Amino acid sequence: MPTKSRQSSGRFPALGVLCSGQGTNLQAILDAARTGRLRARVAVVISDRADAPALARAKRAGVPASFVDPKAYAGREAYDRALIERLERAGVRVVCLAGFMRMLSPRFIRHFRGRVLNIHPALLPAFPGAQAIHDALAWGAKVTGVTVHLADEQIDHGPIILQEAVPIAPGETQATLLAKLHRVEHRVYPQAIQTLLDGRAAVRGRRVGIRRAPR
Numbered sequence: 001m002p003t004k005s006r007q008s009s010g011r012f013p014a015l016g017v018l019c020s021g022q023g024t025n026l027q028a029i030l031d032a033a034r035t036g037r038l039r040a041r042v043a044v045v046i047s048d049r050a051d052a053p054a055l056a057r058a059k060r061a062g063v064p065a066s067f068v069d070p071k072a073y074a075g076r077e078a079y080d081r082a083l084i085e086r087l088e089r090a091g092v093r094v095v096c097l098a099g100f101m102r103m104l105s106p107r108f109i110r111h112f113r114g115r116v117l118n119i120h121p122a123l124l125p126a127f128p129g130a131q132a133i134h135d136a137l138a139w140g141a142k143v144t145g146v147t148v149h150l151a152d153e154q155i156d157h158g159p160i161i162l163q164e165a166v167p168i169a170p171g172e173t174q175a176t177l178l179a180k181l182h183r184v185e186h187r188v189y190p191q192a193i194q195t196l197l198d199g200r201a202a203v204r205g206r207r208v209g210i211r212r213a214p215r
């Protein structure tokens with residue numbers, strides 16, 4: 001009989017990942033969990049879009065994945081209640097937003113306060129919003145980057161866990177910059193998740209002190 005992969009092992013804390021699109025960050029989290037770089041397991045993946053390739057990635061990894069249709073709910077609060085219920089049922093400790101294109105309700109944020117991470121393809125507070133890569137290029141910025149932060153009631157706003165700069169080269173296009181940012185995202189998101197799970201992130205207001213991982 002095949003041995004249980006680390007990813008499917010129940011020993012590690014459960015993650016819930018919310019996605020709307022390609023799910024390359026989800027893939028990075030799944031891969032990191034599979035190889036043991038991230039001591040966590042993805043317990044559930046939820047998408048607000050039926051056609052999100054992220055759902056197929058989750059299924060390929062043997063993770064329960066579902067499309068939860070926003071149109072089936074009366075509004076944001078009702079939709080988020082359905083998300084909370086699914087995440088709780090899966091025993092989720094930390095919620096990872098990975099290209100989830102919906103704003104979460106204050107109720108959702110309250111429920112998982114300090115346990116919702118988001119990844120953004122810019123150095124916040126520069127270039128918040130859904131067009132961050134386009135906006136950085138259009139502004140003529142020479143440097144952009146990646147931010148992983150705790151989600152709060154405002155978009156792309158909560159306390160910052162980790163940031164990494166990415167230079168914008170002359171002649172950079174949206175496609176080349178996206179590829180550079182993705183390489184960084186896929187490396188740092190699992191790292192930030194582990195930091196939070198280890199209790200090594202001390203949040204005081206906007207400031208987050210990070211303790212080093214023990215060797």
Ligand code: GRF
Pocket residue numbers: 019020021022023024025026098099100119120121185
């Ligand atoms: C990422 O660039 C992330 O920073 C942003 O949405 C994008 C999602 O990409 N929040 P993917 O679906 O993980 O490929």
